[in-house]
Amino acid sequence: MAGGIVRSAWMLVAGLCFALMSAVVKVAGQWFSGMELVFYRSLFAFVLISVPLFWQHRREGIAVLAGDHPGLHLRRGVIGFIALSTFFYALTHLPMSMAVTLNYASPLFLAVLMPWQLHERPGGLQYLAVLTGFVGVLLLLHPWDAGLQDIGAGLVGLFSGVMAAFAYVHVRRLGRLHEPEWRTLFWFAAVSLFGAGVASSLAGWHRVPPDAVFWLLLLGFFATCGQWAMTRAYRTGHTVLVASFAFSTVLFSAILDTLLFKECLPLDAWGGMVVIVAAGIWAARLGLRNTH
Secondary structure: OHHHHHHHOHHHHHHHHHHHHHHHHHHHOOOOOHHHHHHHHHHHHHHHHHHHHHHHOOOOOOHHHHOOOHHHHHHHHHHHHHHHHHHHHHHHHOOHHHHHHHHOOHHHHHHHHHHHHOOOOOOHHHHHHHHHHHHHHHHHHOOOOOOHHHHHHHHHHHHHHHHHHHHHHHHHHHHHOOOOHHHHHHHHHHHHHHHHHHHHHHHOOOOOOHHHHHHHHHHHHHHHHHHHHHHHHHHHOOHHHHHHHOOHHHHHHHHHHHHHHOOOOOHHHHHHHHHHHHHHHHHHHHHHHHOO
């Protein structure tokens, strides 16, 4: 049991890395648009994944990348790209802790999607967790005294959580089809790189100042380390514990937001964050219990 807890704690490492990645996005937002940051983050991941991949599978050729389900990989890549893009947009327009919390509302949406996407029927308690979570969303966004711009950015952040839930649905489907994880990660990086490159070209690229190179490398480093630690946690740890530890990203983001960016959210917003995290953990644990 103790060993399982230790292995599950890799998710805490992932949570810290993802929070640091979010902080880097906030800093790098002074030089680049959110879409450009998606491009640079995806470029780092694409190179890191594809170089050893092509070397290892050079004899099989490009067919090994498509596998038996290229359409499903493509849809997962597109959905993941939209989720990442909207999340980065929210990070550059909202306090970091708020943007991260809205993105981590994805387990609430996953409970809603389960009946018609995965043919898994949630229980009444899961729906109660969803309703509780959306009360937390209202407290966090406090639309009754927020400006239209803040509400708009908040809705984009919430939409990133919706798309993240759709991405998880596709990952689960690919897992049921025994698709290797490296293929899923490759398609996600490739589609995000292409999509962000096209969007940034249409909107116009910003010059890369020397001071920003370090931050771009740091962005790719933390994103990759977070992905690796998360994968290790889910492979070797207790799934329920790992799903709960995933919300550590919200805690780490709130701490970094206060220390680095001096953000001071109102008390009801902090209460909303607590409610969303608690409801998300509740929904995730109930969902995992119902699938075993």
